[in-house]
Every structure is written in C-alpha cells, then in structure tokens.
Amino acid sequence: MKKKTEFPKSRAEELIRENTALSGSLRWQPLHGDGSERTFYRVATQKESLILIWSPPGDETFPNENDSYVYIGRHLLQKGVPVPEIYGYYRPEGLTLVEDLGSVHLQDAVVSDAERLPALYGQAIDVLLKMQVRATQGLETRHCFDTSVYNQQFIIERELEYFRWSFLVGALGLEIDSNYVERDFSLLASQAGEGDGQLFFLHRDFQSRNLMLKGDHLYLIDFQGARLGPPQYDLAALLLDPYVQLPEAIQQELLKAYSRAFGTLTAGSVDEFLQKYPHIALCRNLQVLAAFSFLTRIKGRSHFARYIVPAWNRLRQQLAEPPCLEYRTLAAVVQSQNDETVAEVAARLEREAKNA
Numbered sequence: 001m002k003k004k005t006e007f008p009k010s011r012a013e014e015l016i017r018e019n020t021a022l023s024g025s026l027r028w029q030p031l032h033g034d035g036s037e038r039t040f041y042r043v044a045t046q047k048e049s050l051i052l053i054w055s056p057p058g059d060e061t062f063p064n065e066n067d068s069y070v071y072i073g074r075h076l077l078q079k080g081v082p083v084p085e086i087y088g089y090y091r092p093e094g095l096t097l098v099e100d101l102g103s104v105h106l107q108d109a110v111v112s113d114a115e116r117l118p119a120l121y122g123q124a125i126d127v128l129l130k131m132q133v134r135a136t137q138g139l140e141t142r143h144c145f146d147t148s149v150y151n152q153q154f155i156i157e158r159e160l161e162y163f164r165w166s167f168l169v170g171a172l173g174l175e176i177d178s179n180y181v182e183r184d185f186s187l188l189a190s191q192a193g194e195g196d197g198q199l200f201f202l203h204r205d206f207q208s209r210n211l212m213l214k215g216d217h218l219y220l221i222d223f224q225g226a227r228l229g230p231p232q233y234d235l236a237a238l239l240l241d242p243y244v245q246l247p248e249a250i251q252q253e254l255l256k257a258y259s260r261a262f263g264t265l266t267a268g269s270v271d272e273f274l275q276k277y278p279h280i281a282l283c284r285n286l287q288v289l290a291a292f293s294f295l296t297r298i299k300g301r302s303h304f305a306r307y308i309v310p311a312w313n314r315l316r317q318q319l320a321e322p323p324c325l326e327y328r329t330l331a332a333v334v335q336s337q338n339d340e341t342v343a344e345v346a347a348r349l350e351r352e353a354k355n356a
Contacts, residue, residue: 005056007039008093012052015095016043019088020050034209035295035304036222038065042100049100050087056094063145066094069224071143073098079134082127082219101219107208107243121250123218124211124238125258131220132231133265135201141228150202150229152193155283160185162294163286171293171308171345172337184327191279192230198268202229207241231262232273236281240314242288242307275323282318282327285311296349305350312342 016022024045031040031051038055057064063071066089076083084099106124110117141148164181168174178185203210203226210222235258239251246254255277263270288311296305316339318324319331 007054008095011090011093012041012043012054012095015088015090015097016050016052019097022048022050035291035299035301051084051098051100053096053098054094055096057091063143064094065145065224066091066096068143068145068226070096071140072223072226075139076131076135076220076223079130079137081131081135082217083223084219084221101212101214101221104213105209106211106213106218107241109213110208110244117250120213120218121238121246121254125254125261127211127218127220128206128234128238129258129261129265131203131206132200132234132262136199136228139201139226139228144227146225146227148227149199150193150204150227150233152189155189155192156185159283159287159290160188162290166290166297167286167293168333170297171349172342174333174337176333181329181333184330188279188282188327188330191276192283197230197272197276198266199228200231202227202231203234204229204237206234206237208238208244230276230280232277232280233284236277236284240281240285240288240311242292242310242314245310278318278321278323282315282324285315285318289315293349296353300353300356302350302353305346305353308346308349309339309343312339 013026016026022043022045027044029042029044031042033040038053041052041054043050043052053066053069055066057066070086070089073083073086077085084101086096086098088097089095106120109120147154160181161178164176164178164185168176203220203223205222205225206220210220212219212221235255239246239254255274259270259273259277262268263273289308292304292308292311295301296308316334319327319334325331
C-alpha cells in the first residue's frame with residue numbers, strides 16, 4: 001500500500017513567511033475542493049487571509065498539474081484576466097500560495113438572488129471574452145500538463161468514450177461497447193474538433209462553480225487544465241451549467257450576444273460560430289454526465305449526483321433538435337431510458353456515495 005504523504009506544514013509556513021506580510025499566529029481552515037484531488041486551506045490572521053493549495057507531485061515530470069496552475073495563472077493575470085494572484089510556489093512539496101477570493105461562487109450569488117443573474121452573467125461573458133482573446137496570445141502550450149490542444153482524438157477518448165463507460169455502462173448499467181457508438185462518436189468528434197478553425201485559450205470548465213464573486217467582481221479559478229481549443233466550448237460550459245440551469249431564453253440571448261462580440265473582436269464569422277456550437281455543446285454535456293457519474297460512484301462525492309438529472313434532461317433536448325438529429329445511435333440509446341429510471345439511478349448513486 002502506498003504510504004500517505006504527510007502535509008509539510010513547516011514548509012508551508014516558510015512559504016507564507018517568505019512571500020507575504022502575514023505575521024503572528026496562523027489559523028488553518030480546511031476547505032472543500034469540489035471535484036479536485038488537491039487539498040485547500042484558508043490561512044488567516046486577525047487581519048487578512050490567503051489560500052494554500054497542496055498537491056504533492058507524484059514524480060519529477062514537467063509539467064505537472066501544479067506547474068500548469070502556476071504558469072497559466074500568472075499568464076492570465078499578465079493578460080488582464082481576473083484570476084487570484086499567485087504569491088509563491090514550492091515545487092518539490094507541491095505547495096502554492098494564492099490570493100483569497102472568499103467563498104461565494106457565481107452559482108451561490110444567482111441562486112440566492114435571481115435579480116443579479118443578468119448583470120453577473122453579463123460580467124461572466126466579459127471575462128470569457130477577455131480570456132479567450134487576450135490569453136491566447138503568448139500561451140506556451142508546453143506548460144499545459146494535460147495535453148496542449150482539444151482535438152478529435154481528445155474528444156473521443158476523454159469525452160465521448162468517457163461518457164460511454166462512466167455513465168452509460170457505469171451508472172445506467174447498459175451493455176454498450178465502443179463499436180456500437182463508433183459511427184456517431186467519430187462524426188461528432190469531427191464536427192466538434194479543431195477542423196480548420198482558429199484555436200483559442202480553452203479553460204475547459206468555465207462554469208459557475210469556477211467563477212468566484214469578490215465584492216462586485218468575478219474571478220476565474222481552477223484553470224490548470226487549460227489548453228488551446230474551439231471558442232464555443234467554454235461558452236457551452238457556462239450556458240449549459242447544471243449547477244444554475246439557465247432558462248432557455250437567457251441561454252439563447254447570451255449565445256447570440258457572445259457570438260457577435262467574439263466575431264467583432266476576432267473578425268470571425270458569427271454564422272460559423274453558431275453552426276459549430278451545438279456539436280461542441282453536446283460534447284460538453286456528455287463530458288458533464290460522465291464526470292458526475294465518476295465523481296459520485298468512484299470518488300464518493302455524493303453532491304454531484306443531484307445534477308445528473310438536469311444534465312440528462314438537457315441531453316434529451318439536444319439530441320431531439322437539429323443539427324444533432326444526425327447522431328441517431330446515440331439518440332436511440334438515450335430514448336431507450338425513461339426519465340424516472342435515470343432519476344432513480346441518480347438518487348441511488350447519491351445514497352451509496354453518502355454511505356460509503
């Protein structure tokens with residue numbers, strides 16, 4: 001059995017003293033990290049606080065996840081994208097010291113006060129535009145630890161096949177092998193992949209739990225998995241986000257506003273952007289269902305199960321509308337499962353994760 005790495009508290013305290021003005025007794029508060037394997041602490045004195053991230057590297061491979069986090073975070077900040085400032089990094093121990101943005105996610109803000117939704121989502125769109133247009137420039141993809149580009153191979157392996165084995169087989173218990181869905185998956189990957197389009201900075205999880213509200217301003221977090229990819233993906237992640245479940249009318253309004261603004265800033269075709277969007281949005285939603293199933297079943301994080309049904313309902317809608325009607329095998333698989341069965345599966349997975 002692999003020995004559990006002990007938290008290097010003395011080294012963490014050295015990192016804090018070397019890179020900040022914090023003095024006196026430090027209070028350490030463990031924080032919940034959603035789907036991340038990293039450990040988070042809020043380190044505070046009477047007057048101020050910081051966030052310490054601990055993720056011990058498995059080996060000397062470069063770049064690892066921590067390396068990517070530090071490089072990409074500093075790159076985004078230099079480009080004027082609102083992200084937490086990174087104060088210090090001890091690579092051997094996997095310790096990173098960053099700005100404390102508080103505890104309010106975009107999800108929290110709009111769920112508790114729906115009247116704030118238009119303004120905050122308008123601001124989220126502005127952050128996304130700034131990130132995609134500015135941060136693409138000068139991004140050195142050799143610092144991207146989890147592949148450098150979102151392409152057809154990545155889509156098939158890490159999103160579509162992930163959906164098959166994690167959700168269809170793992171959660172729903174269906175006996176579906178890769179050959180059965182190969183035609184649809186290949187077609188979808190070719191429609192959503194890089195193709196001839198220009199690639200932009202891709203966060204790949206640009207949703208309401210990764211946007212923090214500090215004061216009146218949104219800040220982007222959890223950017224270590226960034227790479228280059230199609231601009232539609234992060235927009236789909238924001239609009240289809242099961243955590244908030246934006247009304248369809250608001251989704252369409254934001255989609256049109258974003259595509260026009262993006263086209264103006266990049267001299268791109270709005271029509272081409274909108275034509276590709278449904279295919280990429282479908283990939284995103286399949287990835288979401290796969291991840292929620294995996295995080296609940298395998299990682300024991302029960303709260304993800306409650307968002308399976310909203311994502312499933314969205315999937316039904318996507319496959320019933322053009323241009324996604326061409327994915328006939330995938331649609332048949334989804335139609336073979338009634339909504340009550342999926343709801344029962346989600347509830348069972350949540351119970352099992354809680355009792356594990």
